[in-house]
Amino acid sequence: MSITSSSAAWKPADVVADQFPAGLRVLVVDDDPTCLMILENMLRTCLYEVTKCNRAETALSILRENKKWFDVVISDVHMPDMDGFKLLEHIGLEMDLPVIMMSADDGKHVVMKGVTHGACDYLIKPVRSVEEGDRQPKQSEDADYLSSANEGNWRDSKKRKDDEEETDERDDTSTLKKPRVVWSVELHQQFVAAVNQVGIDKAVPKKILELMNVPGLTRENVASHLQKYRLYLRRLSGVSQHQSNLNPPFISPQDATFGPLSSLNGLDLQALAATGQLSTQSLARLQAAGLGRPTAKSSIPMSLVDQRNIFSFENQKLRFEEGQQQQQINLLHGIPTNMEPKQLASLQHSGPSIGNMNMQVASHGAQNNQNNSSLMQMGQPQSSGQILSDTTVSHFPGRPSSMGQPILSNGMAASVASRNGISENIGGPSYNPVSQASSTLNFPMNHTSELPGNSFLLGSNPGISSFASKGAFQDVSSEIKGSVIFIPCYDIFNDLNQHKPQSWELQNVGMTFSAPQHSSSLQGNLHIMQSVSVQQGSSGQMNGHSRSAAVVSKAMFSAEDIKEHGNAQNINQHLNNLVDNAIRVKSERVYDTSPANLFPDHFGQEDLTSALVKQQVGIAPTANEIDFDGYSIDNIPIPSAGTRVSCYFRRDRGLLGFCRVCFEPTRIG
Amino acid sequence: MNFAKNRTVSTVPAAKTGLPVWMMGLVADRLRADANRLLAFLFNQGILDEQFLQLQQLRDESSPNFVSEVVNIHFHESEKLLRNLRSLLMDREFSGYNKMGIHLNQFMGSSSSIGAKRIRNACFAFRAASEQNSRAGCLRALELLEHDYCFLKNKLHELFQIQQQRVLAAGARYPMQN
Numbered sequence: 001m002s003i004t005s006s007s008a009a010w011k012p013a014d015v016v017a018d019q020f021p022a023g024l025r026v027l028v029v030d031d032d033p034t035c036l037m038i039l040e041n042m043l044r045t046c047l048y049e050v051t052k053c054n055r056a057e058t059a060l061s062i063l064r065e066n067k068k069w070f071d072v073v074i075s076d077v078h079m080p081d082m083d084g085f086k087l088l089e090h091i092g093l094e095m096d097l098p099v100i101m102m103s104a105d106d107g108k109h110v111v112m113k114g115v116t117h118g119a120c121d122y123l124i125k126p127v128r129s130v131e132e133g134d135r136q137p138k139q140s141e142d143a144d145y146l147s148s149a150n151e152g153n154w155r156d157s158k159k160r161k162d163d164e165e166e167t168d169e170r171d172d173t174s175t176l177k178k179p180r181v182v183w184s185v186e187l188h189q190q191f192v193a194a195v196n197q198v199g200i201d202k203a204v205p206k207k208i209l210e211l212m213n214v215p216g217l218t219r220e221n222v223a224s225h226l227q228k229y230r231l232y233l234r235r236l237s238g239v240s241q242h243q244s245n246l247n248p249p250f251i252s253p254q255d256a257t258f259g260p261l262s263s264l265n266g267l268d269l270q271a272l273a274a275t276g277q278l279s280t281q282s283l284a285r286l287q288a289a290g291l292g293r294p295t296a297k298s299s300i301p302m303s304l305v306d307q308r309n310i311f312s313f314e315n316q317k318l319r320f321e322e323g324q325q326q327q328q329i330n331l332l333h334g335i336p337t338n339m340e341p342k343q344l345a346s347l348q349h350s351g352p353s354i355g356n357m358n359m360q361v362a363s364h365g366a367q368n369n370q371n372n373s374s375l376m377q378m379g380q381p382q383s384s385g386q387i388l389s390d391t392t393v394s395h396f397p398g399r400p401s402s403m404g405q406p407i408l409s410n411g412m413a414a415s416v417a418s419r420n421g422i423s424e425n426i427g428g429p430s431y432n433p434v435s436q437a438s439s440t441l442n443f444p445m446n447h448t449s450e451l452p453g454n455s456f457l458l459g460s461n462p463g464i465s466s467f468a469s470k471g472a473f474q475d476v477s478s479e480i481k482g483s484v485i486f487i488p489c490y491d492i493f494n495d496l497n498q499h500k501p502q503s504w505e506l507q508n509v510g511m512t513f514s515a516p517q518h519s520s521s522l523q524g525n526l527h528i529m530q531s532v533s534v535q536q537g538s539s540g541q542m543n544g545h546s547r548s549a550a551v552v553s554k555a556m557f558s559a560e561d562i563k564e565h566g567n568a569q570n571i572n573q574h575l576n577n578l579v580d581n582a583i584r585v586k587s588e589r590v591y592d593t594s595p596a597n598l599f600p601d602h603f604g605q606e607d608l609t610s611a612l613v614k615q616q617v618g619i620a621p622t623a624n625e626i627d628f629d630g631y632s633i634d635n636i637p638i639p640s641a642g643t644r645v646s647c648y649f650r651r652d653r654g655l656l657g658f659c660r661v662c663f664e665p666t667r668i669g
Numbered sequence: 670m671n672f673a674k675n676r677t678v679s680t681v682p683a684a685k686t687g688l689p690v691w692m693m694g695l696v697a698d699r700l701r702a703d704a705n706r707l708l709a710f711l712f713n714q715g716i717l718d719e720q721f722l723q724l725q726q727l728r729d730e731s732s733p734n735f736v737s738e739v740v741n742i743h744f745h746e747s748e749k750l751l752r753n754l755r756s757l758l759m760d761r762e763f764s765g766y767n768k769m770g771i772h773l774n775q776f777m778g779s780s781s782s783i784g785a786k787r788i789r790n791a792c793f794a795f796r797a798a799s800e801q802n803s804r805a806g807c808l809r810a811l812e813l814l815e816h817d818y819c820f821l822k823n824k825l826h827e828l829f830q831i832q833q834q835r836v837l838a839a840g841a842r843y844p845m846q847n
């Protein structure tokens with residue numbers, strides 16, 4: 001029996017079409033003509049296009065000729081010319097199609113063999129068609145079959161053999177993975193736009209999905225994202241109210257936040273945010289900065305921060321904000337002192353990232369007011385640095401004391417500011433990031449006495465701006481107009497997936513900023529950044545741009561780490577480390593403060609980057625000499641030594657494991 | 670009686686059965702009853718199972734003879750397989766049960782796809798005997814298989830005949846509607 005051409009017999013049972021993917025192209029291979037015919041008929045009833053052939057060789061040649069034509073293959077196990085498993089292997093290797101085995105043989109070993117060879121399913125003859133009995137439209141039952149990936153569905157509908165032994169073998173849908181949706185900056189912005197259009201109260205995933213009109217996006221994706229976003233907003237609004245009492249909730253929110261967030265990349269950011277010091281923006285910036293340079297370790301924190309930021313938006317906005325505020329204070333004040341050696345070390349590792357972070361923070365701080373908006377924008381895909389200039393500038397025009405500014409202020413600020421045109425003073429190099437040459441990154445912490453409780457959280461939250469307006473940054477006279485640099489962090493942060501810790505280099509800070517995917521994450525990042533910057537600021541004036549840059553980069557690095565680890569603490573620590581060891585701000589706190597303080601808004605990434613680059617002058621993390629002079633943030637809780645940070649690993653990156661003990665970001669995988 | 674000449678429906682059935690047109694309806698009913706009785710018998714005896722019904726459901730306008738086609742194909746293949754089995758089993762140098770196993774497997778799959786429950790069970794017995802390496806047992810099982818197969822074949826043929834007549838009888842109704 002040779003191959004029969006496929007035909008789509010449209011039987012009147014159109015109702016079936018709802019339940020099964022009509023038009024599915026199936027290739028049936030069986031040496032038994034009876035079975036072949038029956039199967040063909042059954043599949044036709046399901047409105048599939050069936051091609052049958054009785055020889056494996058023929059089947060292979062058909063498949064090879066029309067590589068993309070077929071969707072699924074059903075093959076018998078025992079065939080005269082070729083073993084069914086062999087065929088299975090061939091198909092799997094060459095065409096990567098799902099293959100269903102079938103046989104009258106229901107011996108366990110055979111079935112297992114099928115499974116181990118990679119069969120999607122193993123049917124025992126006689127093959128029944130479930131839809132035979134379900135001609136009536138029955139969506140409820142089969143709906144879920146269809147909802148997930150394609151080819152596996154129809155198989156589910158087909159009744160296995162009555163003896164059902166093979167059911168243990170089924171790994172059908174599991175083998176068909178749904179691609180993870182990456183919430184890029186644009187996507188997130190689309191999402192936010194849609195939400196705003198509908199009204200946050202009335203935002204339902206379905207509507208949002210419709211408004212977004214993005215192909216391939218499912219309602220579930222939107223729903224989960226919406227949930228995160230709501231949490232984030234809540235956090236934002238909550239944080240802004242807690243500017244004063246930063247300390248107490250410091251740790252707790254962190255822990256709390258970290259918990260749930262742990263699974264999220266942005267956890268770290270959130271944690272940072274939670275700690276209150278790092279505004280999301282700063283975090284975002286830091287991350288953005290960090291993300292831009294996948295190679296640089298420092299980027300790790302940034303990414304962490306980014307991630308956290310992102311998540312901070314989404315998950316625990318409240319906490320984030322609270323934390324941020326706290327963090328900022330901590331950062332500002334206690335950075336130099338509290339940074340534990342380890343943290344510093346890690347900070348140092350991240351080196352440039354801190355600088356970035358600083359930058360970001362600074363920028364962030366500078367643009368406190370605009371944090372929210374800019375932060376959001378940070379989410380936009382920024383090509384390194386662009387965002388910095390673009391977003392930060394625009395966003396943080398009036399940032400009172402952009403926290404981030406100080407950071408950027410020093411060399412970076414200059415560049416950043418110029419880029420962004422953010423006129424806000426980043427304040428003097430309040431940010432003295434750890435040895436990293438982030439001189440410009442004067443964390444305006446010094447200035448930002450008011451670390452606006454991480455108000456840098458995504459611009460959507462006024463709290464952020466208030467945070468930013470802490471004033472620290474405002475005073476920063478440095479050119480860093482605020483979060484020019486930090487903005488990019490946002491992007492980076494947003495881009496949870498993208499940011500690679502490795503790429504985290506000061507130079508790249510700007511670049512990295514463009515990564516963030518979500519504006520929210522940016523905010524988160526900013527927070528982190530801010531916290532970082534706060535840290536740095538608190539540690540003292542940023543001596544040089546390099547210093548700040550270093551700090552920022554570190555911060556960013558930490559941020560990334562944090563993101564990775566979903567632990568704000570980590571970020572903080574990173575930041576601290578970045579900030580030159582001296583900044584021993586509790587990671588959490590640091591992050592909380594710095595981002596918020598430092599990065600009031602999106603800092604132009606470019607600026608930050610360039611600033612960082614410029615400053616990156618032998619950024620050598622000095623141990624514990626973060627002198628955040630001028631960092632007037634009061635309540636920045638300083639993380640005490642021994643702060644535990646959780647590790648988190650970005651599975652998709654296989655990147656960092658952030659040691660709970662040594663705070664060393666470790667590349668994993 | 671060629672009233673139906675102008676009609677699309679053929680009047681041949683009426684002529685063939687030799688019955689007056691007005692009796693066609695009765696014939697159809699009778700045939701239907703016969704078919705049902707036979708099917709019920711086969712089901713009760715465990716010779717056929719629901720799979721056969723599923724086959725019947727697959728029949729539609731585009732393939733009205735689907736079931737009979739499939740079953741005929743099955744019979745054709747089965748006879749080949751049975752012959753092979755027998756020759757393998759009766760072979761002087763008994764090569765082993767592997768080859769038999771393959772044939773048997775196919776026979777089993779084919780039969781179960783048709784819905785021939787009894788034959789499938791007989792195949793299980795055959796398989797068990799071959800696993801025990803009992804040649805005599807296999808021989809016995811083979812005989813049982815052949816017997817069941819023949820029985821099923823006859824019955825199904827009878828069923829198809831009835832169905833064919835029903836089709837004819839149904840066609841013969843049309844002339845009555847003029």
